[in-house]
């Protein structure tokens with residue numbers, strides 16, 4: 510498992526080189542924007558259970574066969590497994606965002622997941638859809654811009670100090686981790 514710092518060390522060591530100016534510049538940026546990163550992690554982690562239940566409900570709304578006999582969220586035991594999996598995936602994405610590196614997600618969550626799902630008959634497209642919904646939620650939460658239309662009475666704003674670009678680079682980085690999960694399932 511790597512993070513932004515250990516990744517720089519591994520990259521430099523594989524070249525037998527000292528840590529160079531460009532690597533240091535990237536790490537300087539990582540540190541300078543550290544509080545934003547922590548806010549982004551918190552924006553996801555502290556909304557996780559709402560995000561998970563909403564994403565799985567949305568996935569089922571679009572494909573109601575999932576909760577009927579023969580569907581992979583039927584009976585309750587499978588529904589519970591599905592909610593648990595969505596929560597696991599989201600949790601590992603927050604770890605990757607905290608570390609600034611996807612290896613923890615790859616090694617501890619995605620490694621073998623597609624094979625497990627295929628063996629158990631978990632529909633990969635539906636799982637990817639739930640992850641895509643969580644991606645949209647995560648972007649809105651990092652930007653602190655949740656949709657009033659979709660959230661209704663559950664609307665929750667975190668009110669971090671807003672930066673001009675609404676954390677565009679962290680939004681892009683978090684998006685890439687969700688895309689990584691979707692890619693691993695397709």
Ligand SMILES: CCC1=C(C)/C(=C/C2=NC(=C\c3[nH]c(/C=C4\NC(=O)[C@H](C)[C@H]4CC)c(C)c3CCC(=O)O)/C(CCC(=O)O)=C2C)NC1=O
Pocket residue numbers: 565575580581582587588590591592594595597598617618619622625629631632633635636639
């Ligand atoms: C640490 C990382 C980790 C992951 C990622 C993990 C996933 C994981 N999900 C599983 C099952 C499952 N996963 C699902 C998930 C779904 N079904 C659907 O229709 C939806 C598309 C989807 C939810 C979004 C279901 C229903 C099962 C149970 C399948 C069965 O037993 O028939 C199983 C089989 C064992 C079990 O049921 O507990 C594993 C290992 N376990 C881990 O330890």
